[in-house]
Amino acid sequence: MFGIEKKLFEQLVFLREEYKLEAIKAEFEAEGSSFNDLVRLRRLTEKAGVKLYLKIGGVEAVRDIKDSLELGVDGLIAPMVETSFGLKKFLSAYREVYKNHRIKLSINIETRNAIEELDDIIEYGRGKIDNITLGRTDLSDSFMDENIKPDSDFIFELVEGVGKKAVLNGFNFTVGGSISQNTIEKFLEHPDWYESITSIETRKVVLPRNIMLFKEGALEEALKFEELYILSKKEISDVMIESELKRLAKLEDRKKKTVAKEVNLTFYTL
Template identity: 30%
Template sequence: MNILEKRMLAILREGRANFGFNAVKAEFEAEGTRVDEFLRLLEIARRADLKVGLKIGGCEAIRDLIEGRQFGIDYVIAPMVETPYALTKYVAAKNKVFDADERAEVGFLFNVETISTYHQVDAMGEIAREAGVGMVLGRVDFAGSLGHTRDFVNTDEMLGYARKVAEVAKSANVDLVIGGGVSPDSIAQLRSVREIRLDRFETRKVIFDAAVLDGEQAARGMELAIEFELLWLQNKRNYYKSIAAEDEARITMMEKRQAASMAAAA
């Protein structure tokens, strides 16, 4: 491990011990995580004794599900599942890739991230109940579907939507996770939703056990999660910079050789 990865590991261990860290998260969807990046994240998470969540590319992203199974992930999140039919396709896809024993060890969830999904969330809750599939309320995309910016996520109106989704998750007895613009400013809203049901909440890279909201550690935990994400991005940048530069000396030599050959031929 390099120095950045060692600090990342220290943050995860501290977060797990004191600040409700439950898992780290990668995305094959919007984040476009590459396999080599994911393997580094996986190693760091496992050394910290944390779970790993993966957002796949869609409700029927079979290749992503296969790779997630090979990597031994703990949570699978499917984005843009906007209709009951799309949710049935997701359920069928994950059942195709993971056998019954494996499904018992993995938490499968789908994103409630648009107003279109929200309008059908009761019907989708019934499917979720039968399939044992949880929900992730993605607040930033939800705000965007309403024509709002990310500043909307901590408003009273967003809280109303979140509490409704929590009621559906509670009725269906499935996990509820909240993400999207989560910061210390979100703590009051998260606590309000937890009065109904909230199992976990997440920043871009860290998933928290919602029980941390019952104490005073949540804000500090979010600060650590932000530091972890920054280190992750810096480490990723350095990694690809080194790859981009690894052949520079040979390229320069070959260019000079080619130029000399062309000059001699002239």
């Protein structure tokens, strides 16, 4: 393992052993990750015996789904599913690539429109997908009301309502989006808000609900993994670009010499 990768791997194992880590999430768009970044992450998660889920770029992101097959991920997450038709498009794209092979399938409910269409989405998805995730950050933004934030009571009440419907229809229910210590404290004050939740996730780390809510240090250790992941990506990127940066200095020097030569030629012409 290269440099910080060793610490990243150790944190993976620590989360698995001490916090019952369910999975690590990855995505191309929001993180700006390259395919090679995810190859390294897949290598580490596989070595640690940890599942890797890939959030694709859209319900029909066939290129991402094909990449997920190459990576050997354990699950796919479709973002911004707003209608049963959107879910149908995701499942069609998934089957186009995976055929009859089955991996875990999850959808993100993260807009006002999705909440309004939730009953139809659940009806169509029953028996076809495994998990529904409520993304609180985009969901709160989608109401276009500056008073509605991820930790607003209004959003927590939506968490409760969506969770009850999800569990009643046989889905696991995950909550993510701007999870903070304040989020955890508000959940603990209102058990009804979290009773239907299966898992709670940060951008990259999925932990069981009770671990995230009740075990000391859970959120901190999850965020530590994310920090190490970013630092590891930077370390690798710096190595890859180092030779180019050295050439950049040489090019700058050559440019200066070229300009100086042109000035001298102009002087002699005059």
